[in-house]
Amino acid sequence: MSDQQVDQGKRTWLIATSCAGAVGGVATAVPFVSTFTPSERAKAAGAAVEADISGLKPGEKMTVEWRGKPVWIVRRTPEQIAELPKIDAQLADPNSDRKAYPTPDYAKNTNRSIKPEYFVAVGICSHLGCSPSDKFVAGPQPSLPDDWHGGFLCPCHGSTFDLAGRVFKNKPAPDNLEVPPHMYLSDTKILIGEDKKA
Secondary structure, X not given: OOHHHHHHXXXXXXXXXXXXXXXXXXXXXXXXXXXXXXXXXXXXXXXXXXXXXXXXXXXXXXXXXXXXXXXXXXXXXXXXXXXXXXXXXXXXXXXXXXXXXXXXXXXXXXXXXXXXXXXXXXXXXXXXOOOOEEEOOOOOOOOOOOOOOOEEEOOOOOOEEEOOOOEEOOOOOOOOOOOOOEEEOOOOEEEXXXXXXX
């Protein structure tokens, strides 16, 4: 047997074992790497949610769930919209400048919305995570000021928010209600969780 035949045999053996090792390494790596991709449940939890607002009448609110949080869509009346700029002096952050819950640029206005008629917000108080109650009717009411213009009241510690989710001064809540990323797919459909077109 010549040295060339022995070297050829070793070469073939080395190539075969190297290929087998590479296949085994890939077979081991693929399941390991796949553990880093989000599960279907995790994808669903962070997925954008479509809301049909065609049946929402002025003065009404609907709630949808996004990322395990309640998201409110309020259709404000023309009278409610007209009241918003009148109470700026009573608010802790009327222009949504605070950074704890950054407000998207398209909602950095008095209405805190893309369209003045519709307000979209995460329905969780910025104080301790309670869900405020609707107090849309204006006027004196228990736990509210006599000049109440309508909005939300957190029953836990008394924080009040106007109909744009802006917190009033001297309340426990440190920030306005969060405005989630959202965009209009049509006049009657809102996509919550994405704002690529905004």
